[in-house]
Amino acid sequence: MSQTFAPLPxxxxxxxxxxxxxxxxxxxxxxxxxxxxxxxxxxxxDRSNAVLVCHALTGDQYLAEPHPVTGKPGWWESxxxxxxxxxxxxxxxxxxxxxGGCMGSxxxxxxxxxxxxxxxxxxxxxxxxxxxxxxxVRAQKRLMEHLGIARWLAVIGGSMGGMQVLExxxxxxxxxxxxxxxxxxxxxxxxxxxFHEVGRQAIHGDPDWKGGCYWEDGRIPARGLAVARxxxxxxxxxxxxxxxxxxxxxxxxNSLTFLEDVFEVESYLRYQGSTFVQRFDANSYLTITRAMxxxxxxxxxxxxxxxxxxxxxxxxxxxxxxxxxxxxTSESRATVRALNAAGARVSFVEIASDxxxxxxxxxxxEFHAALGGFLRGAAEKAGV
Amino acid sequence: MSQTFAPLPxxxxxxxxxxxxxxxxxxxxxxxxxxxxxxxxxxxxDRSNAVLVCHALTGDQYLAEPHPVTGKPGWWESxxxxxxxxxxxxxxxxxxxxxGGCMGSxxxxxxxxxxxxxxxxxxxxxxxxxxxxxxxVRAQKRLMEHLGIARWLAVIGGSMGGMQVLExxxxxxxxxxxxxxxxxxxxxxxxxxxFHEVGRQAIHGDPDWKGGCYWEDGRIPARGLAVARxxxxxxxxxxxxxxxxxxxxxxxxNSLTFLEDVFEVESYLRYQGSTFVQRFDANSYLTITRAMxxxxxxxxxxxxxxxxxxxxxxxxxxxxxxxxxxxxTSESRATVRALNAAGARVSFVEIASDxxxxxxxxxxxEFHAALGGFLRGAAEKAGV
Numbered sequence: 001m002s003q004t005f006a007p008l009p010x011x012x013x014x015x016x017x018x019x020x021x022x023x024x025x026x027x028x029x030x031x032x033x034x035x036x037x038x039x040x041x042x043x044x045x046d047r048s049n050a051v052l053v054c055h056a057l058t059g060d061q062y063l064a065e066p067h068p069v070t071g072k073p074g075w076w077e078s079x080x081x082x083x084x085x086x087x088x089x090x091x092x093x094x095x096x097x098x099x100g101g102c103m104g105s106x107x108x109x110x111x112x113x114x115x116x117x118x119x120x121x122x123x124x125x126x127x128x129x130x131x132x133x134x135x136x137v138r139a140q141k142r143l144m145e146h147l148g149i150a151r152w153l154a155v156i157g158g159s160m161g162g163m164q165v166l167e168x169x170x171x172x173x174x175x176x177x178x179x180x181x182x183x184x185x186x187x188x189x190x191x192x193x194x195f196h197e198v199g200r201q202a203i204h205g206d207p208d209w210k211g212g213c214y215w216e217d218g219r220i221p222a223r224g225l226a227v228a229r230x231x232x233x234x235x236x237x238x239x240x241x242x243x244x245x246x247x248x249x250x251x252x253x254n255s256l257t258f259l260e261d262v263f264e265v266e267s268y269l270r271y272q273g274s275t276f277v278q279r280f281d282a283n284s285y286l287t288i289t290r291a292m293x294x295x296x297x298x299x300x301x302x303x304x305x306x307x308x309x310x311x312x313x314x315x316x317x318x319x320x321x322x323x324x325x326x327x328x329t330s331e332s333r334a335t336v337r338a339l340n341a342a343g344a345r346v347s348f349v350e351i352a353s354d355x356x357x358x359x360x361x362x363x364x365x366e367f368h369a370a371l372g373g374f375l376r377g378a379a380e381k382a383g384v
Numbered sequence: 385m386s387q388t389f390a391p392l393p394x395x396x397x398x399x400x401x402x403x404x405x406x407x408x409x410x411x412x413x414x415x416x417x418x419x420x421x422x423x424x425x426x427x428x429x430d431r432s433n434a435v436l437v438c439h440a441l442t443g444d445q446y447l448a449e450p451h452p453v454t455g456k457p458g459w460w461e462s463x464x465x466x467x468x469x470x471x472x473x474x475x476x477x478x479x480x481x482x483x484g485g486c487m488g489s490x491x492x493x494x495x496x497x498x499x500x501x502x503x504x505x506x507x508x509x510x511x512x513x514x515x516x517x518x519x520x521v522r523a524q525k526r527l528m529e530h531l532g533i534a535r536w537l538a539v540i541g542g543s544m545g546g547m548q549v550l551e552x553x554x555x556x557x558x559x560x561x562x563x564x565x566x567x568x569x570x571x572x573x574x575x576x577x578x579f580h581e582v583g584r585q586a587i588h589g590d591p592d593w594k595g596g597c598y599w600e601d602g603r604i605p606a607r608g609l610a611v612a613r614x615x616x617x618x619x620x621x622x623x624x625x626x627x628x629x630x631x632x633x634x635x636x637x638n639s640l641t642f643l644e645d646v647f648e649v650e651s652y653l654r655y656q657g658s659t660f661v662q663r664f665d666a667n668s669y670l671t672i673t674r675a676m677x678x679x680x681x682x683x684x685x686x687x688x689x690x691x692x693x694x695x696x697x698x699x700x701x702x703x704x705x706x707x708x709x710x711x712x713t714s715e716s717r718a719t720v721r722a723l724n725a726a727g728a729r730v731s732f733v734e735i736a737s738d739x740x741x742x743x744x745x746x747x748x749x750e751f752h753a754a755l756g757g758f759l760r761g762a763a764e765k766a767g768v
Contacts, residue, residue, distance in 0.1 A: 190626035190649045191618065197650040198582075198615045201657070205607035207591045223589035231582045231615055234575065239709075242574035248680060263677065265574045266581040273585070293647065296632060325623075325709075 013061075013097075013104035014038060016146045019117060022099070022106075022139055028129035031117035035143045036104025037061050037096035040080060041088035049384045050149045051086065051375070052140065053095045054157030054164035057232075057288055058280055060103040063095040064088070069279040078363055085372030090379065091153065098164075099139040100131045100287040106139075108212075108283030125283050126212030133160070133295045137167045144175070151175050154378055156371070158182035158360035159327065160288070163295050166335070169316070170297060170308035178378035180317045180371060183324055183360040185331035186305050186338070187296040192326060195235055196289040199228030203282050212283055225282045226273030233272045238323035238356030298338075305338035315381075316346040317374040319367055321359040347374065397445075397481075397488035398422060400530045403501060406483070406490075406523055412513035415501035419527045420488025421480035424448050424464060425472035433768045434533045435470065435759070436524065437479045438541030438548035441616075441672055442664055444487040447479040448472070453663040462747055469756030474763065475537065482548075483523040484515045484671040490523075492596075492667035509667050510596030517544070517679045521551045528559065535559050538762055540755070542566035542744035543711065544672070547679050550719070553700070554681060554692040562762035564701045564755060567708055567744040569715035570689050570722070571680040576710060579619055580673040583612030587666050596667055609666045610657030617656045622707035622740030682722075689722035699765075700730040701758040703751055705743040731758065 013036040021031030038061040043050060053063055053076070064080040066073060080086040086093060097105035108128040112120040144152070155168045155176050162184025169179040188196075203209055206224030214220055234242075246265035298305035316339055320332040329350045339346040351367045353359040360367070397420040405415030422445040427434060437447055437460070448464035450457060464470040470477060481489035492512040496504040528536070539552045539560050546568025553563040572580075587593055590608025598604055618626075630649035682689035700723055704716040713734045723730040735751045737743040744751070 187632060189623060190630045190632065190647075191621075191623040193632070193647050194618045194626060194649050194653055195615075197647075197653055198611060198618070201607075201614060201654070202586055202589070202611050205586070205590060205611060223585075227582060227586050227589060227611065230585060231579075234578045234582070237575075239573060239575040242578060246574045248571060248574065248577070248683075263574075263577050263581075265578050269578055269581055270585070299632075 015104060016143050018142050018146075021117065022135070022142065024129050024135045025132045026130045029115065030106050030129065031113055031115060032106075033099075033139060033142065034104065034106045034110065035096050035099075035139050037094060037143060038063060038065070040064050040093040040095075041091050043092040044384065047092065047147070047149045048151070048153060048382055049090065049092050049379070050147070050152055051091045051093050052144070052152045052155045052168075053080075053086070053093055054140070054155065054161035055095060055098065056157070056159035056161050057292065058229075058276070058285075059161070060101065061095045061097045062103075063093065067279070070275070075361060078361065079368055079371070085368045085375065086156070087372075090384070091375070094143070094147065094149075096140050096143050098136045098288065100128065100136070100284060100291060102281035102284040107281070108287055109281045123215050125215070126286070128283065128287055131287060131291050133163045133167050133291055134171060134300070136291065137164055137171055140164070140168075141172060141175070151177055153382055153384060154178040154180060154375055156180040156182070156375075157184075159184055159357065160292050163292065166297055166308075167295075169312065169314045170300070173309075173312045173314055176314045177382055178315045178317070178374065180319075180374060181335070182319050182371075183321055183327050183332075183357055185327050186298060186335050188293050189331075192235075193293045195231060196293055198231050200286055200289060202227035202231075203286060209282060214282070220277060221282045222274075222277040225277045225280065225285060226270075228285060229276040230269045230273045233269060235326045236356060236358045238325065238354055240323055240354040241356050241358075244354070305335070306341035309339055309342035309344050312342060312344050314344065315374075315378060316344055317371065318346065318348040319360075319370060320350050321353045321355065321357070321364075321367075322350055323354045324357040324359065326357040399488060400527050402526050402530075405501065406519070406526065408513050408519045409516045410514045413499065414490050414513065415497055415499060416490075417483075417523060417526065418488065418490045418494065419480050419483075419523055421445050421478060421527060422447060422449070424477040424479075425475050427476040428768065431476065431531070431533045432535070432537060432766055433474065433476050433763070434531070434536055435475045435477050436528070436536045436539045436552070437464075437470070437477055438524070438539065438545035439479060439482065440541070440543035440545050441676065442613075442660070442669075443545070444485065445479045445481045446487075447477065451663070454659070459745060462745065463752055463755070469752045469759065470540070471756075474768070475759070478527070478531065478533075480524050480527050482520045482672065484512065484520070484668060484675060486665035486668040491665070492671055493665045507599050509599070510670070512667065512671055515671060515675050517547045517551050517675055518555060518684070520675065521548055521555060524548070524552075525556060525559070535561055537766055537768060538562040538564060538759055540564040540566070540759075541568075543568055543741065544676050547676065550681055550692075553696065553698045554684070557693075557696045557698055560698045561766055562699045562701070562758065564703075564758060565719070566703050566755075567705055567711050567716075567741055569711050570682060570719050572677050573715075576619075577677045579615060580677055582615050584670055584673060586611035586615075587670060593666060598666065604661060605666045606658075606661040609661045609664065609669060610654075612669060613660040614653045614657045617653060619710045620740060620742045622709065622738055624707055624738040625740050625742075628738070689719070690725035693723055693726035693728050696726060696728050698728065699758075699762060700728055701755065702730065702732045703744075703754060704734050705737045705739065705741070705748075705751075706734055707738045708741040708743065710741040
């Protein structure tokens with residue numbers, strides 16, 4: 001399964017480059033800061049129809065068009081397009097690759113630079129500084145200014161994207177008219193940290209990782225990264241979804257040799273792992289999982305989550321999915337309680353679904369209707 | 385983390401050797417069959433006080449005494465001993481290392497033999513035949529005959545041990561007066577197969593595994609096996625237990641360097657992984673997880689689980705734990721329904737616990753009282 005290391009995919013990213021760089025929570029400054037992004041729809045005269053969509057751990061800016069590496073449909077085409085809830089006839093959608101990512105924004109696969117931004121002729125690798133969800137949001141704020149957007153009509157995202165939405169609303173409340181954090185939490189749980197740590201150890205254990213300097217051999221730690229993806233993928237699905245999709249079916253049908261056969265669920269997971277490594281960078285995976293693990297919005301406000309939102313004028317819409325055990329409904333409810341305590345305007349729905357955490361990416365008509373309605377309400381309020 | 389390969393721990397196992405070997409479900413015959421075991425308590429004159437305890441995936445025969453490799457207490461000392469539910473003053477307890485294991489019973493670490501039982505001067509490794517839970521039970525049946533036991537007063541076990549209990553009751557109903565399958569299921573779910581597959585891929589991806597021939601270098605695939613243990617360990621605990629034990633606490637306390645710090649839950653999992661590899665064989669892990677994955681008692685009876693128990697005189701006691709998400713209560717209820725349909729005598733209790741699957745090994749007074757009471761009832765019935 002060994003694969004070739006490529007410095008960056010050979011695709012034409014839209015970039016914004018900020019030569020002065022970005023100061024990070026850890027104290028380091030990355031110089032320059034590059035933010036790769038895509039836009040969908042058309043901005044109106046005052047750009048008041050701009051909506052920021054934040055992607056999840058392994059997502060990217062290819063929200064509603066084929067992925068340039070895999071050729072697969074955009075990750076949220078179920079919900080983005082003309083006449084859809086994120087209506088590209090009405091809204092100007094912006095989606096940026098996160099800081100620390102591997103699809104064009106500054107991250108471990110970018111060329112390492114010194115404090116003056118001079119290239120050092122090698123990738124950052126594991127020398128890339130630790131970043132936080134707040135650092136990711138700060139990078140998006142720079143992009144917002146670059147694009148001449150004064151206020152987002154809405155900031156929307158699921159999973160780690162939802163963490164960014166919460167951080168946006170807490171850090172830049174005046175820049176966010178409406179916020180929709182979906183299938184997420186205001187902090188990462190011990191269990192979620194534990195699953196991430198398994199993935200990191202799998203990457204560290206791959207001899208092709210080479211302490212993070214895998215570019216030196218032109219190889220990637222494909223096996224370790226695939227195992228990390230496999231374990232994460234299980235957490236994205238519900239037990240019911242796995243049973244419905246695969247049950248205990250074997251790939252072959254010969255019961256005489258059954259003990260040599262492979263369960264369909266095994267074959268599926270191996271496929272998920274092997275395709276993932278073609279498009280994702282192992283050091284980005286380490287960097288971004290770490291950012292998620294350290295996310296704790298209450299801790300940024302002396303342990304009081306409601307203090308993060310006190311006096312906010314932002315309208316909130318939260319949604320969870322009943323079979324999501326990675327970010328269960330109880331986590332969304334805790335955020336709703338904090339928003340209520342802060343006097344925020346908030347609506348919340350738990351969608352009945354057996355698809356697990358991944359439901360936020362899939363065909364879920366009730367969720368789409370609720371999110372679309374929330375966004376239309378915000379647009380009417382803004383006169384868009 | 386590289387470790388040295390040792391053919392077998394240097395400990396005095398009790399062994400029973402069967403020179404004619406054991407025919408397996410896959411069609412192979414292992415010759416000879418060795419079953420390593422330990423006993424606790426004293427047999428009565430007719431050995432009618434004999435209780436078989438079946439161990440889980442990574443368990444062994446060291447039920448109620450220090451482990452010879454790690455020095456840690458026996459894995460079920462919470463429940464085994466004088467005056468305890470599995471009362472060694474009253475019962476004669478037998479616990480055997482499973483077929484395919486690595487603590488003295490025939491398994492991948494044993495010397496490979498030909499069809500006549502001649503040693504081939506190398507371990508079986510991945511050439512060890514695929515075994516089933518039923519094969520494990522057949523090996524225990526041979527031990528039972530060897531020990532002169534006509535009928536078990538009870539067969540008891542949790543997790544994979546519970547699978548063996550169900551198989552015992554279905555395959556040898558006349559040999560089992562009472563059966564207590566705890567925290568288990570009559571088949572392995574798609575999600576459980578998926579988690580096992582992650583562990584197997586982690587082992588396969590370790591270069592020290594060497595296609596299963598790691599003894600050739602005198603090394604063991606310690607990193608891959610540790611990752612397998614880490615992911616499995618998460619499934620043994622509940623989200624609540626992880627939160628209560630570790631929450632989001634960092635190992636250090638310096639918030640200035642927090643991004644360089646390690647969460648306590650990460651440190652704990654790494655420790656679990658690193659200690660496990662000292663006592664467990666990677667090829668045994670592959671063999672035994674495969675046996676669990678293929679366990680499907682209904683499939684052995686044309687898809688009808690109740691047919692496995694029709695007409696049985698065995699008394700059943702099932703227990704599940706409310707926060708066990710590896711073998712949830714719904715699985716035990718499904719088994720109870722099949723037992724009811726078969727007209728079996730069955731009692732069932734769901735224990736309220738936030739400790740997850742591991743609860744069956746821990747201090748759970750309500751569970752201990754219920755199991756102890758069930759066993760005393762069987763003993764009175766048997767005049768023991």
